[in-house]
Amino acid sequence: MGVKGERFEEKLGKFGWISLIVAVILAIFPIYWIISTSVKPQIEWLAVPPVWIPSKLDFTNYLALFTGKSYAASPYGEASFTLLITPVQRAVLGSAVCATGGTLLSMTVGLLAAFGISRHKIGGGFFPLFVLSARMIPPVCALIPIIVLYSTLRLADTYIGIILAYGLFTSPYSVWMIRSFIDEVPVQLEESAMVDGLSPLSAHFKVTLPLIKGGVLATALFVAVLNWSEFLFAYTLSHKNVITIPVQEMYFQAAYGILYGPQSALGIIAIIPLMIFGYSIQKYLARGLTFGAVKR
Amino acid sequence: MSWSKKISRILNSKMGLILVLVGPIQFLLFFILLTPFLIEIFLSVTSWTPLKGDWWTAKFDFGLGYLTLTKDSRFWLALGRTAMLVACAVGGEFLIGLYLANLVSKNFRGKRVVFSLLLSPMFVMPIVVGYAFWMIFQPAGPLDHFFTVITGINLMTTPWLSKSGLAWIALILTDIWHWTPFMFLVLYAGLMSIPENPVNAAKVLGASSWQIFKDIKLPMMKNVIIIAIVIRSMEVMKFFDELFIMTGGGPGFDTETISMFTFTQAISNSRIAYGGTAAIIILLISLILVVKAVRPVLLEER
Numbered sequence: 001m002g003v004k005g006e007r008f009e010e011k012l013g014k015f016g017w018i019s020l021i022v023a024v025i026l027a028i029f030p031i032y033w034i035i036s037t038s039v040k041p042q043i044e045w046l047a048v049p050p051v052w053i054p055s056k057l058d059f060t061n062y063l064a065l066f067t068g069k070s071y072a073a074s075p076y077g078e079a080s081f082t083l084l085i086t087p088v089q090r091a092v093l094g095s096a097v098c099a100t101g102g103t104l105l106s107m108t109v110g111l112l113a114a115f116g117i118s119r120h121k122i123g124g125g126f127f128p129l130f131v132l133s134a135r136m137i138p139p140v141c142a143l144i145p146i147i148v149l150y151s152t153l154r155l156a157d158t159y160i161g162i163i164l165a166y167g168l169f170t171s172p173y174s175v176w177m178i179r180s181f182i183d184e185v186p187v188q189l190e191e192s193a194m195v196d197g198l199s200p201l202s203a204h205f206k207v208t209l210p211l212i213k214g215g216v217l218a219t220a221l222f223v224a225v226l227n228w229s230e231f232l233f234a235y236t237l238s239h240k241n242v243i244t245i246p247v248q249e250m251y252f253q254a255a256y257g258i259l260y261g262p263q264s265a266l267g268i269i270a271i272i273p274l275m276i277f278g279y280s281i282q283k284y285l286a287r288g289l290t291f292g293a294v295k296r
Numbered sequence: 297m298s299w300s301k302k303i304s305r306i307l308n309s310k311m312g313l314i315l316v317l318v319g320p321i322q323f324l325l326f327f328i329l330l331t332p333f334l335i336e337i338f339l340s341v342t343s344w345t346p347l348k349g350d351w352w353t354a355k356f357d358f359g360l361g362y363l364t365l366t367k368d369s370r371f372w373l374a375l376g377r378t379a380m381l382v383a384c385a386v387g388g389e390f391l392i393g394l395y396l397a398n399l400v401s402k403n404f405r406g407k408r409v410v411f412s413l414l415l416s417p418m419f420v421m422p423i424v425v426g427y428a429f430w431m432i433f434q435p436a437g438p439l440d441h442f443f444t445v446i447t448g449i450n451l452m453t454t455p456w457l458s459k460s461g462l463a464w465i466a467l468i469l470t471d472i473w474h475w476t477p478f479m480f481l482v483l484y485a486g487l488m489s490i491p492e493n494p495v496n497a498a499k500v501l502g503a504s505s506w507q508i509f510k511d512i513k514l515p516m517m518k519n520v521i522i523i524a525i526v527i528r529s530m531e532v533m534k535f536f537d538e539l540f541i542m543t544g545g546g547p548g549f550d551t552e553t554i555s556m557f558t559f560t561q562a563i564s565n566s567r568i569a570y571g572g573t574a575a576i577i578i579l580l581i582s583l584i585l586v587v588k589a590v591r592p593v594l595l596e597e598r
């Protein structure tokens with residue numbers, strides 16, 4: 001959805017300006033707080049009163065994440081034990097593999113199913129809704145039997161297992177979003193191509209697909225954002241072999257809880273791709289989030 | 297006839313199309329949604345835990361799990377809390393989102409930047425949102441410091457996340473922060489799709505901007521509003537990640553939602569069958585909501 005001005009021609013009043021500025025500050029502040037904590041030296045993490053603006057940009061927290069580092073448990077040196085940061089490369093890799101794999105799977109099945117639903121009405125009104133239910137039920141409900149199934153099939157703690165789950169649980173978005181793009185392409189285009197001798201499948205992929213490729217790309221990024229952010233499945237379906245960034249973040253929290261700097265730094269690393277993807281598909285966000293119901 | 301032509305003809309027959317187009321997703325749905333769902337129904341009428349050997353050897357227990365669940369006050373409290381979370385969070389998000397959407401729809405400089413900045417909370421992943429707010433709500437954290445400076449009273453040790461009422465407020469505020477952008481975005485889209493003529497006509501007739509908003513814009517946005525509220529409500533029912541990292545359902549189990557309750561029972565306490573029983577009930581509730589609320593809303597739009 002584009003940002004258009006000049007409608008209704010109403011000027012923003014003084015009170016409106018104040019409200020907007022407050023809203024923007026509130027929207028930004030928690031993000032600012034993670035960024036600023038991620039560049040604070042250890043002595044400022046827990047200072048009382050809190051340090052609102054870091055005294056200098058200190059990137060040791062980021063460095064510690066990738067090279068490993070032991071921190072004194074207390075910056076003032078009273079405690080005798082240390083907190084060890086284990087490198088997080090594996091978590092970054094795990095997130096990348098799971099998000100990419102899950103997105104490819106979701107997009108493949110989603111694109112095919114969207115054509116089936118939009119162009120051939122396969123499954124009538126029930127089938128799209130059945131697909132949608134994968135997103136509407138609380139994930140924890142699906143999770144319990146999946147754990148049981150996966151441990152029986154030895155899929156627990158494997159990339160395949162997580163990718164299958166990610167592919168399925170984001171497919172409602174890929175199906176409904178792509179379907180809304182296909183619906184906007186007149187079916188006559190495919191019909192006339194078929195008169196010229198193209199089979200239905202070739203008509204889908206040679207006529208309609210090129211026309212909606214921007215939308216398909218936006219859908220892929222949207223799904224990638226969801227997969228990259230996923231926590232619950234990754235946390236419960238894997239133990240050792242597969243670790244993703246959100247799971248690593250939770251491990252830090254559970255094990256130490258007070259490694260503010262490195263934990264914030266990992267949070268920043270986690271959200272950078274989300275910000276890039278999110279802003280680049282800004283005009284498709286409303287459509288994606290509402291399963292194609294709100295078109296602009 | 298060459299092989300490639302034969303294959304192409306088979307693929308493009310009615311059956312072939314069904315197989316190619318919806319076969320893959322059917323396989324996924326069957327394998328990761330339906331099969332587990334059947335396993336879950338089976339487990340929900342047993343008292344299986346991972347310590348009792350293979351799950352398929354579990355013994356039927358005549359629905360004892362369901363009976364226990366109806367008597368489990370912790371489950372009912374979690375259910376009530378979830379309903380309250382939906383009401384408070386979605387209500388708050390809607391009102392703030394509507395207000396902001398209305399403001400941003402007006403004319404001002406820097407609109408593009410304000411619009412983008414207002415969306416940014418949505419792009420932070422839930423677990424990081426949870427961690428950010430965990431830091432903010434710490435005793436002597438930024439929030440306490442801010443209130444202390446503003447009010448002049450020493451509030452530096454407010455136990456935001458370890459006192460039940462406060463922890464609940466903190467969680468609702470977290471969700472409101474995270475998802476108000478969703479409401480804002482969708483409602484803004486709705487506001488922008490209102491035709492200009494009725495609005496301009498009302499203006500010519502001397503209607504105030506509040507009257508225009510209340511009597512023209514709001515009724516015209518009805519569909520979008522319903523869509524936004526229904527989808528957001530379904531999503532809030534799944535509220536888990538932030539809760540997990542911020543309070544873990546505590547103090548005690550005072551902030552436990554249905555997701556958290558099910559997770560605690562099935563995963564933390566290893567009572568998989570009992571968690572499965574709770575999950576079946578939650579599934580039924582959400583399926584009823586999907587059929588009654590989501591389906592009409594999403595189908596009406598097409």
